[in-house]
Amino acid sequence: MDRHVIVLGLGFGDEGKGAVVDALCHDRPVTSVIRFNGGAQAAHNVVVGHRHHTFSQFGSGTLSGVPTHLSRHVLVEPIALAAESRALADLGVADPLRLLSIDADALLTTPIHVAANRAREDARGHARHGSCGKGIGETTWYGLLADRGAAPGQVVEGQEVLGVPGPPPTVGDCAHPTALRAKLDALARFYAPLTGDGFAVDDLVALYRDFAGAVRVTTGDEVGRLADRGPLVFEGAQGVLLDQWRGFHPHTTWSTVTPDNARALLGRRHATVIGVTRTYQTRHGAGPFPTEDHDVLARFPERHNDTGHYQGSWRAGHLDAVLLRYAVDACGGIDALAVTHLDAPDLKVATAYDAPLPTDPAADLTAFLTHRTPLLTALPDPLTWLENHLGVPVLVTGAGPDRADYAVRAPAPR
Template sequence: MREHVIVTDLGYGDAGKGTVVDWLCAQEPVQAVVRFNGGGQAAHNVVLPDGRHHTFAQFGAGTFRGVPTHLSRFTIVDPLALASEAANLARLGVPDPFGLLTVDRDALLATPYHVAAGRARELARGEKRHGSCGMGVGETVAYALGHPALAPTVGDCEQPVRLAHKLHALRRELEAAWWTAGPVTGQMTVPPVEDCVAAYRAFAERVPLTDSAFVDALLREGPVVFEGAQGVLLDEWHGFHPYTTWSTTTFANALDLLGGASAMRLGVLRSYTPRHGPGPLVTEDRTLETAERHNGTGLWQGPFRVGHFDAVAHRYALAVAGGADALALTHLDVPVSRMCVSYDIGELPVGATGDLDGQARLTERLLGARPRYVDGVDDWPGAVADALGVPVFLGSWGPTSTDKRRLNSVIAPERV
């Protein structure tokens, strides 16, 4: 691998970004994996040929290969969850997980108070739940938008007095959400501010914190893999509102971090289209047998759902993401043969960024859309390339790096 690569899911998430990043890091030396959106709600499964398995949340999916992780300013950082993840990686044989981690000081800090408030609000929605992961990511972003001067950042972990002031203000503001959601959620146990300050200060002493120039230095030193979270169809602006994430899931944040440097934009898809929790899934088929290894019903997200490959939805994802240079197609070992090539409502229009009312109207149309299929697909890489107009660069027939094969040589990626 001689160039930077941006790995983004062109569906609703769960397409296999983690296993693709692991494969990229196994090919040739990679300088770092840079996370460029989302936070502790990510769930990127990596299985090694020796059977070891880890679901990566905040650490990059190249960690088993010894590739460092950088959490950029676009990520939501949860130090307590990071400590738990690091402990599991150590049990799996990674000698010093925190020694492979750097974090941008400007990244927002997710706290137990955000988590409790976010869960309370989701429970209060009842049957209208959005499918939150219950990790406080959306609550963290919402609080920062409403209280920009008081939103805790990773850099505040180096300044205990300043951090304590922000955490006290945060707790006072969000306690109202816990109680208004009902008496049960109002009694959620959260640690005192003093305990959070001590834990976050220890985190800042253990992990190098950086400024914006750090990524520029990484890019000069060698190839970097940018690892996205969630999927483009869940994008905060272009996803199907309100069943979305509070994060930009397209290539945009990575392109910003690249600062004009070139990279291959690699979109990841399954040979069928999955999603977690509520929201549109036009091709859903509850009889579809996919033998999921690492997905199931989540306490907060809700059930794991599957449908036939939805070329219409993925074309929409490509359009709102500005296109891709190549695709990685996973789960080719699953015996599926049906592809949705059109809807009875036509192609999906790309609305104006920020028009959430327009996206909500699009969601309502999707909930009543009917798919039109072609059956008998046996050459999935060829069929997907034809349906989406993008070459399939990598095929995956299983969970490990040895189950993958390069399919097409993608030369001279579009300069961005």
Template sequence: MNLLNGGDTSYIVVDLGYGDAGKGTVVDWLCATRPVDAVVRFNGGAQAAHNVVLPDGTHHTFAQFGSGTLRGVPTHLSRHVVVDPLALSAEAAHLMELGLDDPFAMITIDPGALVATPYHVEAGRRRELARGADRHGSCGMGVGETVRWAIERPELALRAGDCVLPGRLRVKLTHLRQALGVGGPPVAAVADAYLAFAERVRLSDALPTGTLVFEGAQGVLLDEWHGFHPYTTWSTTTFTNALELLGDAPAVKLGVLRTYTPRHGAGPLVTEDPSLEIAERHNAGNAWQGAFRLGHFDAVAHRYALEAAGGADGLVLTHLDAPVSRMCQEYTGLASLPVSGDLEAQARLTERLRHERPVYGESVTDWPSAVAEALGVPVVLGSWGATSDDKGVLEASSRA
């Protein structure tokens, strides 16, 4: 039986690349094709940009709300998410423009979730600019700075639960602004905005019950421990957080990939090919992440991501309509990448990847079968376009 035919099965959706593989559209498809009780976000923060296009053309880029929102599926932001109240309010405003009456009624937030502030944003951007030509490719949203502050000063880390306690909220904001040495809006203004935000949302540390879809952010090749350091995110991008939240409850682990390998910003991309011309409706370079780069399908990197993530039950292959036909099966000096989780070892691996070159096999004509064979995991869903109507369940021909 195909993994996607289960009635009340929960799913974990993770990107096995550098991000931008299409996690949002996969979550939207899951919510459109079966009853789903909630979408759970389990890593990252407001820097996520998951594009969902409905068959009628309605489009929204999901950052903190789950990508099932347009299907009426509520969202839970777990304790592993960095919440940005100001960005969440802006996202809610756009959802209201699309016709949702009260987006805030569709979201719950774990009180233990870290909260990003304008002060984190300013400090993070300042840190990135100071790197000069060695910039890491920050999204400029303050997510990494929020996590850094929580590690360095855990007793002063701002969490969602603090936003209902005016005194504690103002104390933490004051210490944060002074310690980071930044400007930004007055503490009183930020505190008022966050108190108003807390009145709109419901805080809950309970995981929703029923059929759940866990929506990951970024990609495994950007993981804080297994990505190519230092061009990584401050977040665990594997299945780990979702499995922790689930406890002993079962779920299908889905890894998402494109038929080619993109990357936003700096860092290794062994198969990069500037001559690749593929239309991108929703991705472009920006001042903080840098250029949106394209490379041919990198089976070496994606096999590494699978191993680092602990394997997947099935794969989703998007962009099957793209005019690509090249797959890298090995590098000139490496056929596989070691999994360590040690940052010094990851930095050494990053440096080595700068000098590796791709080795391509025969031209690919049947992408689902080729990917399943290369990675040893069945491709269970294919996508030929942006909407749920452009997706189809794949059967035996795509088995590993």
């Protein structure tokens, strides 16, 4: 295993990335956990004895005392982050914010973005995309508009521009109230046709000024500085099958889930890419799911996931080797696997569908997957089967929810 490790999900999210990151941080000294995509919609569960926390913006190495750096690719929601800090303090983490640093260029997710996100999803009715309702897509979308010189009436990434956009607010703006107020005023005006104008911008400015004083805001190549000090674990959010470029639209996230952001942050430094998969398939909310099986859902009750008002219902089915291979290829390959939920018995795997996956880049994969029938076979030994199928070793295993159920394995000699 290289000095640095990139952990990402090979499914539709909820693969067990948080527990894998926790296991890696507990196994060896780690300088920092680096978040390289997503935002406050992440929900990574870590259980250590009687302590359980669902990590959202803090890195999942926090219970091992490992600091977190939120890179410029992360969307930062200060109100939710403060609440998460209090929850960690209640679990015995001393002054959690001292463990946190944030890139000044990271975009801010505000209550205005959240309200706009929920208004759009509500308007879709039964055609909902499966958004988490946390403002992630709106934060990313608004950030695109100024760069593209968007004007009212234009359509950008499938959404009509309703007003005149301004520069997006960033974490670095929080320490500069005048500049921040101007950006928030422009944001509120822009979204008023969708959300109304009931936002107290002055209150947000005061809150974000306090936030800037409570966390360490960094500029320049902070990841490079940390990498030169010691090993880093890069913690991905969501799953590759939800990636904004390689996922199945419109049921995708506004985020690059593949290792690209992490590799860019590392520069020329090498890292081991670990793809995480359950022994069976899951997804949250709307979208195609060829191996979905209500018997699997009934047999494997979920402790830490449930139906979300915006995200939709929790779903489960058999392991899908077709989509697993698709995810690995979307990453440009991986170096190793982490396999979770090894305590699940009587497993099956879809080795193919009733029709081959289209290779034409213009093919509508969402429509294709919606109508597929999987060809299932027994999966007696998941570790051996997955290693043989993907040609990479399993370096982390999980056979239960607790840290004690996880093991970091030594790689086989080459």
